[in-house]
Amino acid sequence: xxxxxxxxxxxxxxxxxxxxxxxxxxxxxxxxxxxxxxxxxxxxxxxxxxxxxxxxxxxxxxxxxxxxxxxxxxxxxxxxxxxxxxxxxxxxxxxxxxxxxxxxxxxxxxxxxxxxxxxxxxxxxxxxxxxxxxxxxxxxxxxxxxxxxxxxxxxxxxxxxxxxxxxxxxxxxxxxxxxxxxxxxxxxxxxxxxxxxxxxxxxxxxxxxxxxxxxxxxxxxxxxxxxxxxxxxxxxxxxxxxxxxxxxxxxxxxxxxxxxxxxxxxxxxxxxxxxxxxxxxxxxxxxxxxxxxxxxxxxxxxxxxxxxxxxxxxxxxxxxxxxxxxxxxxxxxxxxxxxxxxxxxxxxxxxxxxxxxxxxxxxxxxxxxxxxxxxxxxxxxxxxxxxxxxxxxxxxxxxxxxxxxxxxxxxxxxxxxxxxxxxxxxxxxxxxxxxxxxxxxxxxxxxxxxxxxxxxxxxxxxxxxxxxxxxxxxxxxxxxxxxxxxxxxxxxxxxxxxxxxxxxxxxxxxxxxxxxxxxxxxxxxxxxxxxxxxxxxxxxxxxxxxxxxxxxxxxxxxxxxxxxxxxxxxxxxxxxxxxxxxxxxxxxxxxxxxxxxxxxxxxxxxxxxxxxxxxxxxxxxxxxxxxxxxxxxxxxxxxxxxxxxxxxxxxxxxxxxxxxxxxxxxxxxxxxxxxxxxxxxxxxxxxxxxxxxxxxxxxxxxxxxxxxxxxxxxxxxxxxxxxxxxxxxxxxxxxxxxxxxxxxx
Numbered sequence: 001x002x003x004x005x006x007x008x009x010x011x012x013x014x015x016x017x018x019x020x021x022x023x024x025x026x027x028x029x030x031x032x033x034x035x036x037x038x039x040x041x042x043x044x045x046x047x048x049x050x051x052x053x054x055x056x057x058x059x060x061x062x063x064x065x066x067x068x069x070x071x072x073x074x075x076x077x078x079x080x081x082x083x084x085x086x087x088x089x090x091x092x093x094x095x096x097x098x099x100x101x102x103x104x105x106x107x108x109x110x111x112x113x114x115x116x117x118x119x120x121x122x123x124x125x126x127x128x129x130x131x132x133x134x135x136x137x138x139x140x141x142x143x144x145x146x147x148x149x150x151x152x153x154x155x156x157x158x159x160x161x162x163x164x165x166x167x168x169x170x171x172x173x174x175x176x177x178x179x180x181x182x183x184x185x186x187x188x189x190x191x192x193x194x195x196x197x198x199x200x201x202x203x204x205x206x207x208x209x210x211x212x213x214x215x216x217x218x219x220x221x222x223x224x225x226x227x228x229x230x231x232x233x234x235x236x237x238x239x240x241x242x243x244x245x246x247x248x249x250x251x252x253x254x255x256x257x258x259x260x261x262x263x264x265x266x267x268x269x270x271x272x273x274x275x276x277x278x279x280x281x282x283x284x285x286x287x288x289x290x291x292x293x294x295x296x297x298x299x300x301x302x303x304x305x306x307x308x309x310x311x312x313x314x315x316x317x318x319x320x321x322x323x324x325x326x327x328x329x330x331x332x333x334x335x336x337x338x339x340x341x342x343x344x345x346x347x348x349x350x351x352x353x354x355x356x357x358x359x360x361x362x363x364x365x366x367x368x369x370x371x372x373x374x375x376x377x378x379x380x381x382x383x384x385x386x387x388x389x390x391x392x393x394x395x396x397x398x399x400x401x402x403x404x405x406x407x408x409x410x411x412x413x414x415x416x417x418x419x420x421x422x423x424x425x426x427x428x429x430x431x432x433x434x435x436x437x438x439x440x441x442x443x444x445x446x447x448x449x450x451x452x453x454x455x456x457x458x459x460x461x462x463x464x465x466x467x468x469x470x471x472x473x474x475x476x477x478x479x480x481x482x483x484x485x486x487x488x489x490x491x492x493x494x495x496x497x498x499x500x501x502x503x504x505x506x507x508x509x510x511x512x513x514x515x516x517x518x519x520x521x522x523x524x525x526x527x528x529x530x531x532x533x534x535x536x537x538x539x540x541x542x543x544x545x546x547x548x549x550x551x552x553x554x555x556x557x558x559x560x561x562x563x564x565x566x567x568x569x570x571x572x573x574x575x576x577x578x579x580x581x582x583x584x585x586x587x588x589x590x591x592x593x594x595x596x597x598x599x600x601x602x603x604x605x606x607x608x609x610x611x612x613x614x615x616x617x618x619x620x621x622x623x624x625x626x627x628x629x630x631x632x633x634x635x636x637x638x639x640x641x642x643x644x645x646x647x648x649x650x651x652x653x654x655x656x657x658x659x660x661x662x663x664x665x666x667x668x669x670x671x672x673x674x675x676x677x678x679x680x681x682x683x684x685x686x687x688x689x690x691x692x693x694x695x696x697x698x699x700x701x702x703x704x705x706x707x708x709x710x711x712x713x714x715x716x717x718x719x720x721x722x723x724x725x726x727x728x729x730x731x732x733x734x735x736x737x738x739x740x741x742x743x744x745x
Contacts, residue, residue, distance in 0.1 A: 019072045022079045033069025033076075037062075038211065041082050048082070053090035053215065054208050056081040061089060063159055063208040085215075085247040092120050097157060097210045098219050098245035099125040104201035105146035106135070106241070115203060116178050116229060116238055122564075123255070124244030128227050130178060135239055140221040143241075147219060150199070154214030158197045159207060167193045171204060178229065178236075179204045186230075218252035219245040222259070226452070233450070261561050267613035268456040274618050274676065276609075276626070277457060286454045286461030288606055293626035296655060297612075298605055300624050302442055304722075305466055305491065305601065312487065314438040314468060319420035321444060325410040330579050331419040332515060334412060335362075336548060342448045347409035350381035355410075358401045361394045417443040418573075418598060421469040422580040425594070430584035435594065436472035436480050442605070443467050457610030464605045470597040471582070474523075477595050481570065482531050484599040488555055488568035491601035495612060496621065496724030497567070499558040501538045504528060505545035513548055520574035525551045528572055549575035552598075559615040567608060571598040619676045619698070621724045622715065629656045629715070630677045631693075632668045634684035636660075641688040645681060645708060652712045654719075673698060679715060699725060 021029040021040055029040060037055035041048045041064070052064050057071050058079050072078045083090045099118035102125075107113045110133050118127035129135075135143075162170060164183060171179040182204070187193055196205045198213065210216070220243060227240040246252045271277045276294035283289060290298055306316070325344050328334035334341065346352055357374050360366040366374075371390055378385065388400045414420070421439050430437070444464045453459055472480050485502075492500060506525050507514045514521070528551050532539045539553070546552060552571035556564050573596040576582075583591040602608040612620070622628055629649050633642035639660045649656040659668045665682060672680045681693040687705065695703040695711050706714075717723075 018076070019068050020075075020077045021068065022077055024081050031068055033072075034067045036065050036067060037080060037082060038064045040068075040080065048084070051084040051086075052082050053085060053087070053210055054083045054093045056083055056089070061093065061208055063157070064211055065156070066159065066208075091247070093208055094210055094216060094247060095120045095125040095245050096208075097213065098216050098243065099127045100157075100196065100198060100201065100203055100205070100209070101147055101150050101213055101216065101219070102143070102221070102241065102243055103127045103129070103203065104150055104198060105143050106131075107201065108146055109143060110135075114178050115176055116227075118203075121242075124222065124242060126240050126242045128229075128238040128240050130229075130236055130238050135224050135241060137221075137224060144219070144221055151213045151216050151219070153199070154212045155199045156212045157209040159194055159209075160197065161192050161194050163192050164190060167195070167204065170195070170202075174202070176204075215247070216245050217247050218249040219243060220252060220256065231450075258561055258563070262563065262614070265561070265614040265617045266456075267458070267610040270613050270618040271456065271610075276613065276618075279456070284461070285451055286449055286459070288457055288460055288462065294609065296626040297609055297620065297624055301602065301605065301609070302466075304494070306442075308487070308490070309438075309440050309468065312438075312483070313436075314440045317421065317424055317439045317441050319414070319417060319424070319441060319443060321414050321446075322411045323414055323420060325412050326406065327419050327423070328412055328415070331416070331422070331576060332548065332579065333416050333419065337415060340447050340449065341415050342413045342446055345411040345413070347411075348381075350378060350383050351405070351408060351410060353377060353381070354383075354401050354405060358398050358405075361398050361401075364394060413446040414443070415445055415447060417441055417445060417465060417467040418469055418576060418596075419580075421467075422576055422582060422596075425469075425471050426580060426582050430471075430582075430594075432473060432584055432586050432592075435584060436470050436476050438468060438470045440466070440468035457606040457613075460604075460606050463607070466600050466602040466605065468599050470599070471577070471584075471594040472597065473584075473586075473592070474595055477527050477572065477597070478531055480597055481528060481572065482535065484570045484597060485531065485535060485537070485553065488570065488599070488601045492555065492557060492568060494722050495624065497557050497559075497615070500555050500567075501540070502532060503545070503554045503556055503566075504532060504539050504541045505547070505552045505554060506541055506543045507546045507551065508544035511544065514546065515548055516550070516575040516578070521551070524572045524574060528553055547571055547573075549573045557611075559611065565611050567603050567611065568601040569599070569603060572596075573598060620678075621722070622678045623719045623722045625676075625678050626655060627657060627675065627677050628654050628719075629679045629681055630668075630672045630675075631656065631658045631681045631683060632665055632672070633658070633660060634665050634682065636662075638684050638688060642683050645683055645693060648708055649681075649712065652716065654712075654715065669696065681711065 017033055018030055019033055021031050023029065029043070031040065038049060038052055041052045054061050055064050055066075056062075058073075061083065062071055064082075068078045083093070096119070099120070103115060103118055106129065110131055112132050114130040116128035116130065118125065164187070168180055168183050171183060183193060193204060194206055195202055196207060196209055222242045222244060224242070225240045227238045229235040229238060244252070244255060246255065271294065274293060275291050276297070277291055278289045279285065279287065280289060310316075322345065325334055343352070344355055346355070353374070360370070368390070375385070375388070383404070385400055385404065388397060420443075421441070424439060425437065442464055444462060446462050449459055449461055454461070470480050470484070492498070507521055532553065550571055550573040552569055554566050555568040557567045558564055577593050577596050582594055584594055586592045612624070620626070631642045631646045631649070633639045639658070642658050642660065646656045646658045659671070661668070669680060669682075676698065678698050680696040682696060683693055687693055690705070692705045692707050693711050694705045697703055
């Protein structure tokens with residue numbers, strides 16, 4: 001927002017004249033209350049001050065130019081840590097400021113721009129705009145040129161605070177209607193709100209920001225997309241401009257190179273190119289069709305994990321793709337995750353009407369006229385609700401509708417497997433001697449993800465989880481959790497993913513979204529933390545990221561080009577056994593409640609496979625490959641021998657094909673390289689006479705002639721040991737063009 005109004009500062013008359021600054025080494029510095037973190041840095045050294053980006057005060061990141069008296073505790077002490085360009089969290093501050101700079105540049109170039117939000121992302125930032133003109137990537141050079149002018153001016157970021165009425169008037173005067181709406185709704189409980197000014201640009205923002213725009217040494221606009229105001233598809237459509245920024249040009253160049261490499265590895269492109277999967281709009285967006293080659297990869301993964309689970313004492317189970325809504329109400333998944341679930345299925349044709357009616361009441365979005373129409377519409381379908389009183393409270397009305405629904409069948413496409421597994425546990429009497437009971441299922445579940453969030457196999461509406469639930473005693477929790485952690489490590493390392501860390505997701509004590517007793521939460525979090533500490537795994541704690549029913553350990557995996565993926569997960573749950581009243585008979589002959597552990601090393605087969613496609617650039621290791629060997633006859637005269645060779649490889653358990661097409665063998669080798677086949681067995685009259693094959697490796701090239709049995713034994717060893725020789729480092733184009741042994745491994 002542009003403004004010529006003078007800066008306004010929050011008053012702090014009650015502040016003490018001085019504050020005590022406690023530095024990380026424990027030393028104390030006495031400072032005037034109006035001193036800033038930057039002043040503290042300058043006292044230490046001018047060199048340090050030049051690299052200070054922001055400050056951290058008791059775990060919260062604040063502006064380096066914020067008066068310390070505003071953020072001191074009740075004893076006028078400020079626990080201060082200076083953040084420099086070397087701190088990872090400082091990059092987020094830089095990118096947030098870069099989003100403001102980009103918005104300022106766009107407002108200089110275009111007229112009638114209304115600002116929405118401009119947050120940071122894991123790799124950069126974006127800003128949403130409502131504006132009459134359409135921005136395209138062709139416009140990026142002129143926007144970036146204006147950005148460079150702003151950066152060169154090195155104008156400071158200035159923070160000021162207004163009460164809500166003043167803030168609303170300022171935004172209204174600046175014709176920023178989206179900001180006005182946000183002040184009235186999203187910030188309705190705030191007495192005051194903060195703004196940041198940089199030159200003529202003013203934006204409603206909580207910060208923090210860098211001291212001045214000159215600290216942005218490298219910035220690049222990346223793409224433009226559509227968005228909706230506050231993510232509501234029924235709301236105003238906006239333009240979203242993405243960008244990234246760094247403290248160093250080399251870091252930007254490296255990041256852009258990674259982006260280009262990621263584009264070359266895009267699983268959607270490789271999936272189509274190599275016949276792995278398809279998504280057809282006639283089937284439905286977000287619903288994967290596993291083509292034969294992709295299905296072979298999936299079957300291999302399932303068989304591998306199934307054998308491993310059976311050897312570790314797991315029992316297989318199956319559950320239906322739908323379940324009664326009441327079961328998900330018991331578990332808490334409905335209506336807790338209502339917005340991400342498909343609409344319920346009703347046995348009665350009026351069921352959908354009553355469901356929509358109840359939802360409107362829940363949102364307090366039902367006028368008297370609409371209510372009368374709904375009552376009349378229900379009566380048209382033969383449904384009379386004598387207990388429904390228009391004068392009653394919304395809760396009382398919903399209760400009447402809910403009681404009708406309970407008497408009629410309502411089903412939900414299965415969003416989670418765990419309620420079904422709880423019912424399997426409860427289907428029979430259980431004794432402590434049967435515990436731990438480990439149930440596993442490759443169960444398909446359904447989520448109604450927003451269309452704009454769908455992404456090939458990575459974000460889908462139908463996904464198959466390698467789901468398992470362990471029911472155990474409280475005394476068995478730590479050992480079972482330890483075993484699931486080891487299993488997840490084993491699975492990831494079996495596909496060559498050995499660069500990972502663990503995120504321990506805990507509850508936010510101030511949030512109301514979590515269910516269960518505080519005692520159980522404390523016990524669960526302590527048990528998980530203790531196991532991770534004993535395991536020696538690198539982990540970090542993330543308050544507020546737990547599932548609503550319990551803490552969890554998520555494996556964050558880095559692929560071969562440095563991207564991070566959340567894959568395997570292990571979750572501890574005291575809540576669902578309580579909700580479903582699950583019991584077992586203890587050795588004291590009394591009934592007890594089991595503890596439940598959720599675990600999924602793959603997460604979902606769709607996402608895991610999509611990630612592997614990108615990690616290996618489609619060139620799967622031998623044990624996972626959909627086509628492990630291709631037999632290449634030199635001419636038509638050798639096709640019969642080639643077929644006999646293929647039969648021997650097939651009987652040995654390999655996925656083998658024969659290229660009996662016309663053409664020279666060099667062309668067949670090239671095609672096999674393009675198709676990312678692991679090995680080629682070239683055969684001609686000489687090989688037929690000696691009972692051999694000329695084996696060729698996609699990675700190492702010609703391996704020479706050898707007896708068929710020797711070739712089989714060699715390749716069997718690679719499969720049995722699940723050897724991951726190397727992940728592709730370069731692009732698949734260079735592999736396809738090599739014609740021989742690839743050099744980009």
